[in-house]
Amino acid sequence: MTLVPRGMIPRRLILEHDEDVRPRVHDGRAADDLDPWRIDMTMTAHVTSPASGRVTEILQSALVELIDLSVQGKQAHWAVAGPMFKSVHEQLDTIVDDLRSAYDDVAERMAALEVPPDGRLATVISGTPVDPMPSGWQVDTDVVERMLRRLQALSIRLGGWIDELGDLDAVSQDLLIGLRHGIDKHAWMLRMQVREG
Numbered sequence: 001m002t003l004v005p006r007g008m009i010p011r012r013l014i015l016e017h018d019e020d021v022r023p024r025v026h027d028g029r030a031a032d033d034l035d036p037w038r039i040d041m042t043m044t045a046h047v048t049s050p051a052s053g054r055v056t057e058i059l060q061s062a063l064v065e066l067i068d069l070s071v072q073g074k075q076a077h078w079a080v081a082g083p084m085f086k087s088v089h090e091q092l093d094t095i096v097d098d099l100r101s102a103y104d105d106v107a108e109r110m111a112a113l114e115v116p117p118d119g120r121l122a123t124v125i126s127g128t129p130v131d132p133m134p135s136g137w138q139v140d141t142d143v144v145e146r147m148l149r150r151l152q153a154l155s156i157r158l159g160g161w162i163d164e165l166g167d168l169d170a171v172s173q174d175l176l177i178g179l180r181h182g183i184d185k186h187a188w189m190l191r192m193q194v195r196e197g
């Protein structure tokens with residue numbers, strides 16, 4: 001592999017695809033001919049624009065809330081009691097699985113932006129906006145309403161972050177849009193169980 005002198009690497013790489021789908025930088029050189037470490041670092045510099053501080057703040061906030069909500073969902077899964085026990089118990093596990101998958105995606109987006117995600121319990125406890133679930137057994141309809149309120153609050157916060165990310169990082173925005181779709185779907189399924197008419 002030919003190493004290109006440091007000064008020849010464009011600060012902002014624009015990857016294009018030629019007919020044989022080989023990525024090339026905008027000056028026509030094949031990306032494979034460049035030092036991969038230099039490419040990676042240059043692309044990272046491109047992705048992490050001056051706005052990246054706010055991008056990572058948003059992702060870190062989403063990470064903390066998703067982790068806390070997943071733990072609280074598991075607590076509710078164990079504590080639920082009443083005639084709807086089986087369906088709510090199983091439904092909560094589905095929600096928890098999706099929340100865990102969601103926070104993994106958020107954390108890995110942060111890592112892709114070269115920002116270390118912080119999912120430590122102490123960080124979650126000090127930073128979460130989620131109201132804690134009460135201790136002890138919980139009546140099934142109360143569990144449904146409590147989880148519903150927490151998912152709706154998250155959805156509203158996601159909406160604000162999605163708006164902000166439109167000007168900052170389209171990939172992170174796309175990620176949160178997908179997450180909000182899933183959150184809203186779970187909220188709908190919970191809402192239908194306690195809705196009267």
Ligand SMILES: [Fe+2]
Pocket residue numbers: 077093
């Ligand atoms: Fe379980």
